[in-house]
Amino acid sequence: MLISDKLSIQTNLESFLDCTTPVVPSQFLSKSETRKLNRLWHPWEREKVDYFVLGDLWNSFDELSAYGAGVPIVSDDGQNLIQYFVPYLSAIQIFTSNSSVNCLREETDSVSETRDSFSDSFSDESECEKLSRWDGCSSEEGLFEQDGFWLPNERLGNLYLQYFERSSPYGRVPLMDKIGSLAQRYPGLMSLRSVDLSPASWMAVAWYPIYHIPTGRTIKDLQTCFLTYHTLSSSFQDMELEEGVENVESKRKEGEGISVPPFGLATYKMQGDVWVSDKNGLDRERIVSLLSVADSWLKQLRVQHHDFNYFMGIRHG
Numbered sequence: 132m133l134i135s136d137k138l139s140i141q142t143n144l145e146s147f148l149d150c151t152t153p154v155v156p157s158q159f160l161s162k163s164e165t166r167k168l169n170r171l172w173h174p175w176e177r178e179k180v181d182y183f184v185l186g187d188l189w190n191s192f193d194e195l196s197a198y199g200a201g202v203p204i205v206s207d208d209g210q211n212l213i214q215y216f217v218p219y220l221s222a223i224q225i226f227t228s229n230s231s232v233n234c235l236r237e238e239t240d241s242v243s244e245t246r247d248s249f250s251d252s253f254s255d256e257s258e259c260e261k262l263s264r265w266d267g268c269s270s271e272e273g274l275f276e277q278d279g280f281w282l283p284n285e286r287l288g289n290l291y292l293q294y295f296e297r298s299s300p301y302g303r304v305p306l307m308d309k310i311g312s313l314a315q316r317y318p319g320l321m322s323l324r325s326v327d328l329s330p331a332s333w334m335a336v337a338w339y340p341i342y343h344i345p346t347g348r349t350i351k352d353l354q355t356c357f358l359t360y361h362t363l364s365s366s367f368q369d370m371e372l373e374e375g376v377e378n379v380e381s382k383r384k385e386g387e388g389i390s391v392p393p394f395g396l397a398t399y400k401m402q403g404d405v406w407v408s409d410k411n412g413l414d415r416e417r418i419v420s421l422l423s424v425a426d427s428w429l430k431q432l433r434v435q436h437h438d439f440n441y442f443m444g445i446r447h448g
Contacts, residue, residue, distance in 0.1 A: 143204040144406050144414045150202045151216070151338060151359060152392045153191040155183035160326065182365050183389050186321035189310045192218060192336075196307040199341050206350060207404060214353050216338040220309045221358060221438045222295045225319070226288035226329040288329035292317045297437045300339050300356075325365040325389075332363040333428070337438055352403035358438055360395030360425050395425025399442040 141149060160180040199215035206212055294313060296303060304312070314320040338357040343350070396418060398406070407414040429436050 142409045142414050143202075144408070144417065146204055147202050147216075147338075147357065147406070148359075148393060148396075150200050151195075151218070151336075151357075152390055153188060153361075154388045154390045155187045155191055157181040157183055157389045158324075180326065180365070181389065182324045182326040183391075184321075185319075185323050185325075185363070188363075188391065189307065189321070192306050192310075196305045200338070201344075204353075204405065205408070207352065212343045212345070212353075214343045215341050216357070217341050218306045219300070219303045219337045219339070220294070220296060220306050221335040221337040222293075222434075222436050223334040223363075224293040224332060224432070224434070225291045225317075225323065225363065226331045227291050227319070227323060227327050228288055228329075287331045291319055291323075295434075295437055296337070300337070306336070325363060328364040328366075330362070330364050330366040331432060333360060334363060335360050335436065335438065350405075352405035355401045355406055356399040356442070358397040358399075358425075358442055359393035360428065361391045361393055363391075393421065395428055396421035397425055397439055397442045398422075 158181065160182065195218050199217045201213045201215050204212050204214055292313070296309075303309075310320065336359050338359065340353055340356065343353055398418065407418070409415075425439065429439060
């Protein structure tokens with residue numbers, strides 16, 4: 132399920148953020164489970180703590196992965212269109228606690244011996260606190276490693292999984308297929324809960340335009356690609372989000388589950404004014420702000436996000 136009801140007049144950018152924000156069914160922790168939460172990650176005291184399961188998050192992308200997300204927009208000449216974007220998993224990092232990692236390992240050890248080659252015991256690596264396992268696929272390079280990625284502090288947690296897409300858009304598999312493939316090796320990708328994850332857990336989704344309705348002339352302004360960044364941890368659910376995102380229904384509604392709006396954004400091939408149609412310049416400010424947050428996030432985690440670098444025109448030899 133994604134938020135798509137246009138309750139007020141929106142700009143085209145707001146419409147895009149609106150239609151690509153997943154809303155995930157929420158569940159509530161029991162009081163005993165609430166007491167077990169990591170207080171570094173969940174410092175607040177609340178009577179009820181809600182969360183979502185990662186598997187439900189991926190289910191919210193099921194239809195979009197198959198058919199694309201329809202975004203209602205208005206062209207420069209006033210024509211009403213629906214632009215469709217197809218999502219691909221661009222990057223993901225999941226940091227969790229020792230207890231969660233150990234539970235996942237115990238559940239799968241008896242099922243598959245091959246998992247050991249992909250899942251190192253990070254608790255055993257605590258002596259140097261170095262994260263050196265990257266699971267990045269490339270049509271040319273296959274698996275690769277990144278050296279020098281050090282654990283900043285205990286708040287980050289243990290790296291359970293990370294994946295960075297490096298293939299060209301034409302060589303990528305649908306988001307749901309990629310999740311299914313990764314989940315075979317990392318079952319926690321389906322079973323982990325948002326409350327199990329550290330605040331450093333995140334994903335990026337690349338949205339590529341495919342077609343618009345009504346069809347007809349090619350509109351250059353509609354060739355823009357987007358990269359949205361989303362947190363996976365419950366730690367941010369009650370925090371103030373970027374002001375512009377709140378305008379696209381980022382606040383949860385009773386009975387509608389938990390929305391996972393983007394905290395960061397990058398664009399590619401942005402031409403014309405279709406996506407910055409706000410007359411007061413707020414859309415431009417919002418894009419600059421969200422881009423700055425995405426850039427700061429990646430620098431803080433010391434990661435090289437291939438798609439982000441490509442969108443920004445940063446090329447590595």
